Amino acid sequence: LQLQCPHPPEVDNGIIRTQYKHRVYYICDRGYIMEGSHEIKCINGKWLEAPKCNPHPGPNFPCDHPPGIENGGTISLTQSEYAHNSRETYKCQDSYVMEGKAEVTCSGGKWSTVPRCLAPCPISEEDFRKNDLNLFWSFQKPIHMKHGERLIFSCPNGFYFEPPAERICNNGRMEFPKCLSEESKTCTGLQYSECPICTQSEICVQHHIKKVEILPSDASTLSLMAKSGSGSAIFTVQHSHKSNRKNLKFTIKESSNAVVNVGFNRESRGIQYNNPAIGDYCFTFPKDNSITFNVTFSRNFTIRFDRLKQSLI
Structure with missing residues (x-):
């Protein structure tokens, strides 16, 4: 068995x-x-x-064929075995940039560190259009910028982007800046500090970011600062349809050489205040439930929206 x-x-x-x-x-x-x-x-x-x-006890041991690399390869046909101290040279595909030494050496059965091929960045007219960037030339097909090459972007008049204007191709990736309008529009919910049920109202502020800055303040106050000379801003208060309140009470707390035009949107009537007095004001919302303020001022303009007293409702 x-x-x-x-x-x-x-x-x-x-x-x-x-x-x-x-x-x-x-x-x-x-x-x-x-x-x-x-x-x-x-x-x-x-x-x-x-x-x-x-x-293997000796340093003269042969090597296998050299390792393959992505988007490149050796310039000569590979062999099944390479003697100690043999050398081989790599080359990258067109538009790719080599990182590391092109030549590698067989030593003790192992190859020295092989290079790698860094990818180009494809750029098309569409990349410029969708980011609202200036395009100074036309090309039918995407062009390829090599790794490490730089491109300086610019925006049309009235637009800006965060620096830097110069961007670099990094192994197939390039971040395109997006041109933004210098006219900024920001909408936030009004939070009356004394009237929690009024938080459904909304205020939208439109201003030139290089001329006017919105200063930090409490949740029911809008504070504007002119960066140099005079500034202007348009802000609209939208009344909530869910609320039965029809009046808007506000306080002008700070005003420097201001001109305030109050519009009631679809209604033709409007009110203009030249150097409005510091103090309380009250308006009735029109049918479309929105009131627009167009303000021109120097230095600072601050307005606070408050709870309506029962006698004004």
Whole structure:
């Protein structure tokens, strides 16, 4: 009766090349040499001692073919084996930029560090159009900027973008700035500090960001500052349809050489205040539930929207 053989033993840094029923043949990985017999047998259900794969003792061990690289390769046909101190040269595809040394060397069974090919940045007219950027030339097909190349962008008059204006192609990626209008419109919910049920109202402020700055303030106050000379802003208070309140009470708290035009949108009537007095004001909302303020001022203009007293409702 012949005993069944278990799975043959594994060998570190080596593999089983062929296996028969009661015998196997081992080979070592490149850079290793075998100690012991390549072949072992299974006798009476037990395998004989497997060989060992030890590192090659000499520095002159050959190398396999050089590793492949993405978007590039060696300039000559590869061989199955390269002698110690052999050299090979890499080249990238067109428009790709090589990072690292083009030439690699075989030493002790291993290649020196291979280079990599950095991708270009494709640029099209559509990239300029969708970001509202100035386009000074026309091209039918996308062009490719090489890694590390720079491009300076500009915006049409009346538009701006956050610096820097110069952007760099970085391995296939380039961040396009987006031109933004210098006329900024910001809408926030009004939060009357004394009237929690009024928070459904909304105020929208439109201003030139290079001429007027909205200063931080409490949730029911709008504070504007002219950056130089005079400034102007338009802001609209939209009344909530869910609320039964029809009046808007506000207080002008700060005003410097201001001219305030109050419009009631679709209604032709309007009110103009030249150097309006500091104090309280009250308006009735028109049918479309919105009141627009067009303000020109110097230095600062501050307005606060407050809870309406019961007698004014």
